[in-house]
Amino acid sequence: MLPVFQQFVQNPFPEFFAQAGSENLSQLVLEFLRSHVPFLATLPDPVLQLIAMLAVCVIFVAVVPLLPLFLVLAERKVSAHIQDRVGPMRVGPHGVLQTLADGVKLIFKEDHIPRQGDKILFIVAPYIIFACSFAVFAAIPFGKSILVSNLNIGIFYIMAISSVVVIGVIMAGWASNSKWSLLGALRSAAQIVSYEIPIGLSILAVVMLVESLKMQDIVMNQGGLGILSWIVFRTPFTFIAFFVFFISAIAEVNRTPFDLPEAESELVAGFHTEYSGMRFALFFIAEYANMFAVSAIAATLFLGGWKGIIPGYEFLGGTPGFVIKTMLLVFVMMWIRWTLPRLRVDQLMNLCWKYLIPISFFNILGIGIWVLIFQNDRNPAHIGISLLIIILGIIGAYLVLGKRSSQSPAPRASSA
């Protein structure tokens, strides 16, 4: 066997995948094939590795699209129960097959391309968005070895890939040859590009603590003390960073209160107004995949990833624990969506540039000072200090900000 080929299989992109194959899914599959499938074990090693990698691809492609399928149903059920309804009930028991039925319907729908639109861009745009939102999953660690690739630039790769989505959005908006689509696309571009900054800065806060970009390292850093070793509680600044990240993540995936690009009451459906059938379904799937992805990233960075809650016990640890944490964040996103109204486009930008970005910069400064003083040694005493500051901060913020109310104290004057 050629050494170049062997090297390629083990390590296809040396700069990017320096650590590939150490603790990831293909390694897992490879070990499984070696030990449990005797007739394959006799094959030469590189071939076996190739088979393992292909198997991972198949698993990835087969499992990840199922997530949106489930999430769409979850959203419909969650929204229904928030709104005092029952939601889909007809297809399957309790309507669990409703999304499948909708998918089938979408496949059979007419694939309409605007006559005056840019045909090629129109066709390509959904695939770009779809591909980008799924590529993110390659670097998310679902468990100790349930990970497609433990990239050495893991979180950076995720940020980079998820920003490419905006290109697809602009392409879709432009190619539709519709003014509403164009408005939606431009809104989306401004929004995603702006909110990349607070996201990047709050990720930076985590990276400063962990001193690694690898997703697996970030998770490993949060083990040992259970819930107390989660980065969100490690310092008061990461606590703020978590909220900044989560708010920006909601904006990044275009959900209420930041769903301006597809603001139903203003822009009809935003950049995908002109899409129909399966192309529309791709946008739809990508949206929900994105939602899951950002929640998974938030869970990995701040909530301990697949590490358990109670130290010493594997309770709520591993892949199930990770999925539960992620789904909780997804649920919060849905909850927010069905509760809050939508911001206006200038208010959206104000929130980002006047509040979130300065807060993030302040955070980075704070983290720097914290690391200088406490060295991020995960000493329980230091975490205790951090928790105390967090609690005092919450109480202080509540007392200072309070609640604005329209219920004026003065009694209403009676008209005579």
Next chain:
Amino acid sequence: MAAPKPESKFIELKPFTDEMVVNMGPQHPSTHGVLRLELKLDGEVVREAIPHIGYLHRCFEKHSENLSYPQIIPFTDRMDYIAAMNQNWGFCLAVEKLMAADEKKGFEVPERAEYLRVLICELNRIGSHLLSFGTYGMDIGAFTPFLYAFRDREKILLLFEKICGARLTYNYVRIGGVSRDMPPQFLDEVKEFIDYFEPKIDQYNSLLTDNEIFMERTTGVAVMDNAMAINYGITGPNLRGAGSQWDLRKDEPYSIYDRFDFDVAYGKEIPEIGAVLGDCWNRYKVRMDEMKESVRIIRQILEGDIPDGPIMAEMKAVRPPKGEIFFRSEAPRGELGFYIVSDGTPKPVRVRAKSPCFTALSALQELSRGLMVADIIAIIGSIDIVMGEVDR
């Protein structure tokens, strides 16, 4: 000679490229029917919003000339179909007043019918404001209030179904009374609904009215001050949102409104939240407060005794004397006026409806100048138009 002004390059650099003309509607999720707006946009900023109406024109006024008076009532149902009871009543009041001009033909509407009319029209006012509240929430981007509002409006519609058999176009209030008496236990059901609904208003206030984002979106937006509102002839909650306390039920009491104790809801300046008189938030808030006042009126009807007796005045035929009349009543969306010219035959010579929505819509163009696209939606929702009444 004065020195020439120093020219600043930076101030003159306005990145203005081209106006984009966008058609909003007639098929658009938040134009409340078939309103078409011609938007001239500079980016997100609206230079001009020109409303085009007429997509729901059904020749109400011309139809009326070929129908006898009682036959016109179902047509009024189709004007403001959200508050059809009030439309029926407005028309009937006008005809009754026209007939009262002739002593021989004049009649007294029975007490029981008056109580029933007030009861049912206040219920309809709640239903109408609920719909307005729900759709406004949806316009601003909150979907859930919409379904809450429809859940409660459904209960009102069920009550209407019990009393007159219809859910949307009732034809219940007739000239001289109402079409049929209450079914048994109807008042108990109304009481049940009122008891259920009153706490809900506070719930909705905390859900939407006091919502930080909602206030951010609506307070101080599209301010229509009192003078402007009066100049445009705007009435109803839109006028009261600008601070006037003008309510026909109070100021020119018709029917038996002078027997009830209620306040006129009007807009207030609340600096803590940035609410200005006549902004979208105040226009919206007036409707929320008005629902409470309607509940108060209904409670007084339920607590007092509704007199027994006929529900229809005794008369031979609806044939008003020769003459003309203009009568206005307070519908949920403002003053609904009917101008009727009679030549003594069973059919009117001319019926003209003065629609509060039409006048409210006329202010849109001035209100929307210089605001953003999202604000246009907020304005349309806050002036609460029903295209059926604008176009008739």
